[in-house]
Amino acid sequence: MRKKCFCVLFGLMAAVSLQAQLRNEEVYEVTEMNRSAVRTEVRIPGFDGWQTLKCDFHTHTVFSDGQVWPDIRVGEAWRQGLDAVAITDHIEYRPNKEVVLGDLNQSYILAKKRGDAIGFIVIKGMEITRSKPLGHLNALFLDDSLPLDVEDPLKAIDAAIAQGAFVMWNHPGWPDDRSTLYPVHEQLIREKKIHGLEVFNSMEYYPVCFNWARDMNLSFMANSDIHGLINDDYGTGMRPMTLVFAREKSAEAIKEALFAGRTAACFNHELAGLAEYLRPLVKASLQVRKIHEGAYEVMNVSDINYRMTAGGQLFIVPAGKTIAFRQPQADALVIENCHVGSAERLTLSMDEFLNR
Numbered sequence: 001m002r003k004k005c006f007c008v009l010f011g012l013m014a015a016v017s018l019q020a021q022l023r024n025e026e027v028y029e030v031t032e033m034n035r036s037a038v039r040t041e042v043r044i045p046g047f048d049g050w051q052t053l054k055c056d057f058h059t060h061t062v063f064s065d066g067q068v069w070p071d072i073r074v075g076e077a078w079r080q081g082l083d084a085v086a087i088t089d090h091i092e093y094r095p096n097k098e099v100v101l102g103d104l105n106q107s108y109i110l111a112k113k114r115g116d117a118i119g120f121i122v123i124k125g126m127e128i129t130r131s132k133p134l135g136h137l138n139a140l141f142l143d144d145s146l147p148l149d150v151e152d153p154l155k156a157i158d159a160a161i162a163q164g165a166f167v168m169w170n171h172p173g174w175p176d177d178r179s180t181l182y183p184v185h186e187q188l189i190r191e192k193k194i195h196g197l198e199v200f201n202s203m204e205y206y207p208v209c210f211n212w213a214r215d216m217n218l219s220f221m222a223n224s225d226i227h228g229l230i231n232d233d234y235g236t237g238m239r240p241m242t243l244v245f246a247r248e249k250s251a252e253a254i255k256e257a258l259f260a261g262r263t264a265a266c267f268n269h270e271l272a273g274l275a276e277y278l279r280p281l282v283k284a285s286l287q288v289r290k291i292h293e294g295a296y297e298v299m300n301v302s303d304i305n306y307r308m309t310a311g312g313q314l315f316i317v318p319a320g321k322t323i324a325f326r327q328p329q330a331d332a333l334v335i336e337n338c339h340v341g342s343a344e345r346l347t348l349s350m351d352e353f354l355n356r
């Protein structure tokens, strides 16, 4: 009887399976091989009424020096669990322009078409590209990229500002391995023409810049600056993301949050941002349950691996895992992967952590 049941069940499964794979009597399709329609969610909780949106505000396509067509960027971002991507091709450096025709607006038009087809947010940007001291800046939320194509980069920034763009200073430590705040940056920040700072870009971060962002009210940003295929660089690991704490999932809400400074940089399970945002984010991510006096469970509901130290002990709470937590003899807990300054980590009092 059991054997018969098993045979019936197996036969049913085979029938369902074959039905799913049968395209016609001569062609079968192995649908489960197709990963293009599978998205890996990145779980990072919201807090205080904000949603945490995962965004990449710096990507390239063949329309500048990237190696992929714009709609590929959108598909990659969707599959990797992002909520929005900006296409930010170089204005001045377009080595493919002889063969890839189209003006400065073209890469966004193609990416947006793909985004609209799959319900994904695509932001129109451009990278203003000069040598240091100015370096590179991304202008985001543009209407028309053409007015930015001018000789004087300060005029290009003005043209972006005139469109209400959010301007970020890219990779301040590249290419000379020196993170230098030049007078031109101080001036632009003072004039509110630079609003964000890439404290992480591609594979590198600039710890000295954590204090600059914090002290000069610039939005913390972490972006891929991807040129080739995203999986070639990050594989199944976490790509860099700018976390945006937004009232809703829309381009308008992202823009509002960027200008309000409600962001954090997220790279390789490290977070950099203001304590006022990282503190509630950590509390929303690490949920504490008391077992009895001195004994707790800490459940990490996020996809970020957390490292904490207290009383000379190291506690690692992997993404999506729960650890047994015996209360150490210490008044405070340092969240080692949460940077709130150039050499400062987020600290929670033990009481705040355990009793909230």
Ligand SMILES: [Zn+2]
Binding pocket: 127, 136, 170, 171
């Ligand atoms: Zn650049």
Ligand SMILES: [Zn+2]
Binding pocket: 058, 060, 127, 225
């Ligand atoms: Zn770039």
